[in-house]
Amino acid sequence: MEKAKASQSSGVDDVLNNIMSRPKRQAPAASFSSSDIESMIAPRGNRNDHLTRDQPELESPPMKLGPTVGRTVNVNTARGMDVGRAFRQLEILCARNQVRKDFMKQRFHERPGLKRKRLKSERWRKNFKANFKETVALVQKMRKQGW
Numbered sequence: 001m002e003k004a005k006a007s008q009s010s011g012v013d014d015v016l017n018n019i020m021s022r023p024k025r026q027a028p029a030a031s032f033s034s035s036d037i038e039s040m041i042a043p044r045g046n047r048n049d050h051l052t053r054d055q056p057e058l059e060s061p062p063m064k065l066g067p068t069v070g071r072t073v074n075v076n077t078a079r080g081m082d083v084g085r086a087f088r089q090l091e092i093l094c095a096r097n098q099v100r101k102d103f104m105k106q107r108f109h110e111r112p113g114l115k116r117k118r119l120k121s122e123r124w125r126k127n128f129k130a131n132f133k134e135t136v137a138l139v140q141k142m143r144k145q146g147w
Helices: 002-021 034-041 049-053 083-096 099-106 112-144
Strands: none
Touching: 083 099
């Protein structure tokens, strides 16, 4: 029992000694001078220094993703890709990716209201085309059946 009290008192003594050994804080001044504010703003004495110290740097992307990615065709006469065929291949790629359409849309600023109107019209046309194709396919199927 006495050992437990002795260990508790020594633990308490250790905590009190630890608290007493800490550096004393000064009371804040009533008014701040410009030098006090500058020392607070200075990066060398930042309280959050531990947050920025151990952060890893961001890695750059592994590939170079420039504006010509996906729009490059290599000319190799050994493989049968001469200049004319390469240009034709490039035209096919640009047509598939709708580069000309994007270029024409980006030439001028489009008001948000007109953009909504255009997109609504494009959606309607797309849906109409799909439904029309379904209707034509149904009519052709019925004609084959003898209707």
